[in-house]
Amino acid sequence: MSESTAVHAHPATIVVNGQPKTVSSREVGWDEVVDLAFPGEREDENFTFVVSYSDAQNDPHSGILKKDGKVEVKEQGTSFNVARHRRS
Numbered sequence: 001m002s003e004s005t006a007v008h009a010h011p012a013t014i015v016v017n018g019q020p021k022t023v024s025s026r027e028v029g030w031d032e033v034v035d036l037a038f039p040g041e042r043e044d045e046n047f048t049f050v051v052s053y054s055d056a057q058n059d060p061h062s063g064i065l066k067k068d069g070k071v072e073v074k075e076q077g078t079s080f081n082v083a084r085h086r087r088s
Contacts, residue, residue, distance in 0.1 A: 037082035
């Protein structure tokens with residue numbers, strides 16, 4: 001197993017909209033974060049989601065996570081804010 005694979009296989013504790021969540025990998029994607037914030041709503045065509053992150057392992061350490069994007073998170077402390085907007 002390569003070092004990169006070993007790092008990504010370890011669980012991590014992240015914060016999503018102020019709530020601690022455990023994820024199974026150190027690489028977290030947009031879909032997973034939205035599902036943690038708003039379970040069952042990601043596919044609802046009435047909503048759009050904006051995901052921002054801070055204190056990530058990767059560079060940049062903070063920013064906007066784009067749909068289909070991924071972030072390498074720290075073992076503890078990477079934070080995500082997911083805003084849900086109703087489409088008009």
